[in-house]
Amino acid sequence: MNTILTPRHLVVLQDSFAEKLLDLLKEALAADAVIPYLGPGLLRLSSAETPVPHSPEAVAAVLNTRAPAPSKIRTNMWSVAQFIEQRRHRRTLKAWMAEIFAAPAAPTVLHAWLAKLPLSLIIDSWYDGAMRAALAEAGRTDVVEIQGVTRANEIGNIWTKTYDLSGNELDPGPAAKTILYTPHGSVRPAANFLVADSDYVEVLTEIDIQTPIPDVVKERRLNRGFFFVGCRFDDQMLRTYARQIMKRSEGSHFAVIDAATLTKNERRFLAESAITVIDMPAGQAAARLVGAGTAADGGQD
Known part of the structure; x- marks a missing residue:
């Protein structure tokens, strides 16, 4: 079977249907019609x-080697980070996160391909900085990065900071061809991390009315849909952010994900958000998008 409709109207595409959709998404990305x-x-x-680390659970595991957390929260990155902040101070948590993500994460073929496209907006929801590195390696001078920042050490109504690819902080609102939005922060250039539960208290209070999301992101999503790659939605925090970043966007949404591993909450979120699932290994999907021929077997979601 190539197309599956679940009772909650989750659309899952497989085999040739998934391949044809990826071909259309390749065209849409090249035309700046999808984010x-x-x-x-x-x-x-x-x-x-x-x-x-390549998942929140992996970050939690590394943090636990430095400050063992209670067993009931041990696999939850946000709770473990909060445990460390409360007992060892915010400076310690920031320093440990910077150390954990210090090694440069080489951009993948997909990062490198995306970096050369005339995209108005790219969302990077992880801390590693690989997309930023790909844009720099491509010689892009028309990119700014807007990072989410914790308000723990800030005075005033600050939700984000803006940088160029050289690491210089810029005034908010600069015009740029491409906006790289890293809503949870990034290790580079300034080790900004939203990671502890306390980092999200005010954000989650305001995010429903969109205050923490930069105006330029709101503007550039209006007439575009979203294409999720390498993402999972098995935690409420991840679902909340994806839902609010997609909010009021016009266009269809898609996600490359292993349908067999979806949790009940993920299925509900994907169905309610009208996100079509492309049931294919991420490595295979990336290879088809960039025209790299046969995919490597890596790239599980």
Whole structure:
């Protein structure tokens, strides 16, 4: 079977149907008609061991080696980070996160391909900075990155900071061909991390009315849909952010994801958000998008 309709109207495409949709998405990306939304699963496109954690659970595991958290929260990155912040101070948490993500994550073939496209907006939901590196390696001078920042050390109504690809902080609102939006922060250039539960208290209070989301992101999503690659939605935090970033966008949404591994909450979220699932290994999907021929077997979601 190539197309599956679940009782909750979740659309799952497989085989030739999935391949044809990817071909259309390739054209849409080249025409700046869809917004790529990248997740930590992209780090596994390579068969090599990833130099930094490739999931929230992996971050939690590394943090636990430094400050063991209670068993009931041990696999939850946000709760473990909060545990560390409360007992070891925010500076310690930031320093440990910077150390955990210090090794450069080499851009994948998909990052490199996207970096050369005339995209108005790219969302990168992980801390590794691979998309930023790909844009820099492509020689792009028409890109600014807007990073979400914790308000723990800020005075005033600050939700984001803006940087060029050289690492210089810019005044908010600069015009740029491409906006790279990293809503949870990034290790580079300034080790901005939204990671502890406390980081999200005010954000989640305001995000329903869209205050923390930059105006330029709101503007550029209006007439475009989203294309999720390397993302999972098995935690409420991840679903909330994706839902609010998609909010009021016009266009269809798609996600490359292993349908057999979807949780009940993921299925509900995908169905309610009208996100069509492309049931294919991320490595295979990336290879088809970039025209790399046969995909590597890596790239599980």
